[in-house]
Each structure stands twice: as structure tokens, then as C-alpha cells.
Amino acid sequence: MHAPERRIAHLDMDAFYASVELLRYPELRGLPLVIGGGAHQPVSAADGSRRFARLRDYVGRGVITTATYEARALGAGSGMGLMKAARLAPEAILLPVNFDAYRHCSRLFKAAVAGVAATIEDRGIDEIYIDLTDEPGETRALATRIKQAVKDATGLSCSIGVTPNKLLSKICSDLDKPDGLTILGMDGLAERIWPLPVRKINGIGPKATAKLAALEIHTIGELAGADPVLLQEHFGRTYALWLKDAAHGVDARAIATSSEPQSISRETTFERDLHARGDRAALSAILMELCAQLAADVRRKGYASRGIGVKLRFDDFQIVTRNLTLAEPTDDAAAILRAARECLKRVPLERRLRLLGVRASALSPRLPEAAGAPRGQGELLLWGEGA
Structure with missing residues (x-):
């Protein structure tokens, strides 16, 4: 007896961050809206109306995290510098990121899907794979149930692609956005996939x-x-x-239900380019803060890390990374900082920097702490000190 053909779904939330913001600010529906940058919160007036920042007024080095489809139609998209986007869509509304709200909606939509299908692979805050192979019901009806469950739980729309494998489903979930549902067998490869x-x-x-x-x-x-x-x-x-x-649409990867992260990182893009010598104090403070945030992230998720790395983007947009393997796993901010500084010693720092990041990898579940063991109290050395 032959095994049934796999039915693998990829679910992608539509313009997720922007859509979450539209739940809070419904008056912005239908307008070009971008999410990103710093503290440009809406201002409430005495009559209850709200005044929003416009992209044309932004000054800085931030990038777009996401944009509504109306903003995308004007050329503004994820990863684009906000200053560049301002030239394309000056009247677009600008909102800061609100990760607490996004994580809340992420948990809601994933719980809703889990109420319909049992086997789910978490791929991030706004997308999952779902194995529908052994779920009862016709494919379109099943996918429609999932879409409605997400809508009921969050008020948001999603797009789903269902094919025999993850590779094709990932492509198909993007074909009919927003609020799309694309079901494709291998016999539809030439018509729907090959022209892309x-x-x-x-x-x-x-x-x-x-x-x-x-x-x-x-x-x-x-x-x-x-x-x-x-x-x-x-x-x-x-x-x-x-x-x-x-x-040729060949992909045998299974749905991975383990949610163990491979790495955890923190990074920041500077408002202006910084230099290791002229801006040593500022870079030192930024590096210390990033390492403290990373250590807190690692501890909160219940891990320790043996791999610490740094990421730098220079003023010519060249990206350089350096990594170090520790003798013992750590979740200590000072230990992470010392390792990050060791990585920085292996990078020529003559050019100005646009971005700095730190990364924890080779993660393992953290053992219970020894009673009274101090945490994060090691010496926080300055940028460039001892180099």
C-alpha cells in the first residue's frame, strides 16, 4: 500500500507587524504605513484624534521592518532604509515597532492553528509549516478552516500554500497575497512555479x-x-x-516539530556612522548594552551558549563576522562581553561602522545555578581596551 502524497502547508501572516498596528489604529486602514525606526509614537489630541509621524519627517539610519501593501505599491519595503523610503513615499505613516504586541498575536495565531492540525513547525514570529498529510478532510476545506481560526483568534488574515513539500509551499504562500490560498500539485509546477x-x-x-x-x-x-x-x-x-x-520542486525535508533555537542575537543600526577611536565611549556603551540584552535573552529562554560572535557592517555596507568558542557554556553578560571583545580584536577597525551585533550560538539547556553564584558581575571592559 502506497503512502499518501504529503500535504505540507506554509502559513505566512499578511504584513504581520503592520496588520497588528492596524488593529490598534483602524483609522490608518488603506493608507501607506511603514513600521521601523525609533520613538515616533502617535500623539493624542484633546478631541480624541491621533496625530501620526510621516515618513518625510524621519531623520536617522533606521530601516523598515515591514510595510502595508499600500506602502509597498509605492516602492517602500522591508529592509529598506527609512531615509530612502521617505523619497519614495514621503506621506506614508511611520510607526515604531512594538514587539510585545507582535509576540502576543504570534502566540494567538499559532495556538489557533494547533487547534486544527497537530504537526506544526515554528519558523518565526509570523510563519509556520503545517503537516496536513494525516489530517482528516479535503485540503481546501482544511486550509480554509485554518485561515478562519487564525482570523477568529487575532482579527488578522494569513496566506497559505499547500503542496507536497516545504520548498514549494513556501513559494505558494506568497503567490496570492494577501489572504491567499494556493494549492498546488507537482503537475502544476510548469504553469505556476517555472515562470517565477x-x-x-x-x-x-x-x-x-x-x-x-x-x-x-x-x-x-x-x-x-x-x-x-x-x-x-x-x-x-x-x-x-x-x-x-x-x-524541479524536489524537497524531502520533514516537518521539524522541535522548537530548539539554533542561535540568539541582538544588533543595532546606528543613527550615524561611528568610529572605533573617535566614538570609543559610545561604542563601548552600545556593546555592553547589547551583551547585557543578549545574556538576558539567553537566560530567559533557559539556555547557555558556547559560541559567541560579533557582526559589523561598515560604512561601505561590507559585513564582517567573527566567532569564538568558549570552554564552558555561559549566560553571563560579562563573559559574553569578554568573548565579543576577543572577536573584535580580529577585525581591522579603520573604517566607520553602521551596525554592531552580538550572537550566541551552540546553545544548550542551562543547568540549575549553584546557590549564591553571582551572575553578570564580571568586569565590563571598554571597547578597544587591551586590544
């Missing part, structure tokens, strides 16, 4: 997209028909084989 640009495949980033374009490979269908030898020459054997499989 190669970047729609999760795992083909900007560099690979540019290299494929140089080979006159722009669509997924062109990738599917590409010469395997040519791909291997330019990408190496392993990645070339994956590219061919992905273009």
Missing part, C-alpha cells in the same frame, strides 16, 4: 541570483532546464545538485 524568478526559491540569495543571471538563467524554469555541468562549474557540486532539485 529564481529568487523566489528560499535558499537562492542575491549573490546566487546575480551569478545565475550572468549565465542567462532568470526564471525557475530556465534553472530547471539548465546544464548540470554548467551549474557545477559555477556553484560546486553540492549546491548545483540542490539548485536542480529545487527547480
Whole structure:
């Protein structure tokens, strides 16, 4: 007896952060709205109305976390600098991020889905995979039930793609946004998937997209028909084989129900470029704060870390990372800071910096603390000290 064809769903909340904000500020519905940057809270007037910041008035180095579809239509999108977005959509409303509200809605929608389907893979604050293979019911009816459950629990819409695997479902959940439902079998590959640009495949980033374009490979269908030898020459054997499989919709990955994080990180983009010498005190304070926040995150999640890393983005947008493996796992802010400083010693710091981040990896469940053991009381050395 043959096993049933897999039914894997990818659920992606629609413009999640912006949609959560619209629950609080319904008067902004239908307007271009971007989320990001610093403290530009709405101001309430005496008559009960609210005055919102406009993108045209923003000054700084922040980036867009998300945007409504109306803002996206004007060219403003996630990851774009707010100053650049202001030139494209000056009248767009600007709101700061509110992660407490987003995490609350995230928990609500995931609990709602769990009430319909048992096997779920958590992929972040606004997306999950769902294995519907063994769930009773017709696929469209089942997916519609999930969408309605999410709507009832949060007041928000989501888009779902259902296919035989995770790779295709991830693509399909984006095809009919917002509030979309796309169901696709392998027989629909040529019609719905192959005309799409190669970047729609999760795992083909900007560099690979540019290299494929140089080979006159722009669509997924062109990738599917590409010469395997040519791909291997330019990408190496392993990645070339994956590219061919992905273009043909091949993906055997199972739904991973474990929610163990691989890493935890904190980073910040500066309002102005900073230099390791001229802005030593400011960078020292920022690094100390990031390490303290990271240590608190690691402890709150019940972990200790053996891998500490730093991430720097320079004024020319080059990104550099350095990592260090500790002898023992830690969740101590001072220990994380010392390791971060050791990483920084291995980076030439002649250029000005736009961004600084710290990362904890190689996570393991934290053992109970020894009674009376002090935490986070080690010496917090200054940026560049001892280098």
C-alpha cells in the first residue's frame, strides 16, 4: 500500500507587524504605513484624534521592518532604509515597532492553528509549516478552516500554500497575497512555479541570483532546464545538485516539530556612522548594552551558549563576522562581553561602522545555578581596551 502524497502547508501572516498596528489604529486602514525606526509614537489630541509621524519627517539610519501593501505599491519595503523610503513615499505613516504586541498575536495565531492540525513547525514570529498529510478532510476545506481560526483568534488574515513539500509551499504562500490560498500539485509546477524568478526559491540569495543571471538563467524554469555541468562549474557540486532539485520542486525535508533555537542575537543600526577611536565611549556603551540584552535573552529562554560572535557592517555596507568558542557554556553578560571583545580584536577597525551585533550560538539547556553564584558581575571592559 502506497503512502499518501504529503500535504505540507506554509502559513505566512499578511504584513504581520503592520496588520497588528492596524488593529490598534483602524483609522490608518488603506493608507501607506511603514513600521521601523525609533520613538515616533502617535500623539493624542484633546478631541480624541491621533496625530501620526510621516515618513518625510524621519531623520536617522533606521530601516523598515515591514510595510502595508499600500506602502509597498509605492516602492517602500522591508529592509529598506527609512531615509530612502521617505523619497519614495514621503506621506506614508511611520510607526515604531512594538514587539510585545507582535509576540502576543504570534502566540494567538499559532495556538489557533494547533487547534486544527497537530504537526506544526515554528519558523518565526509570523510563519509556520503545517503537516496536513494525516489530517482528516479535503485540503481546501482544511486550509480554509485554518485561515478562519487564525482570523477568529487575532482579527488578522494569513496566506497559505499547500503542496507536497516545504520548498514549494513556501513559494505558494506568497503567490496570492494577501489572504491567499494556493494549492498546488507537482503537475502544476510548469504553469505556476517555472515562470517565477529564481529568487523566489528560499535558499537562492542575491549573490546566487546575480551569478545565475550572468549565465542567462532568470526564471525557475530556465534553472530547471539548465546544464548540470554548467551549474557545477559555477556553484560546486553540492549546491548545483540542490539548485536542480529545487527547480524541479524536489524537497524531502520533514516537518521539524522541535522548537530548539539554533542561535540568539541582538544588533543595532546606528543613527550615524561611528568610529572605533573617535566614538570609543559610545561604542563601548552600545556593546555592553547589547551583551547585557543578549545574556538576558539567553537566560530567559533557559539556555547557555558556547559560541559567541560579533557582526559589523561598515560604512561601505561590507559585513564582517567573527566567532569564538568558549570552554564552558555561559549566560553571563560579562563573559559574553569578554568573548565579543576577543572577536573584535580580529577585525581591522579603520573604517566607520553602521551596525554592531552580538550572537550566541551552540546553545544548550542551562543547568540549575549553584546557590549564591553571582551572575553578570564580571568586569565590563571598554571597547578597544587591551586590544
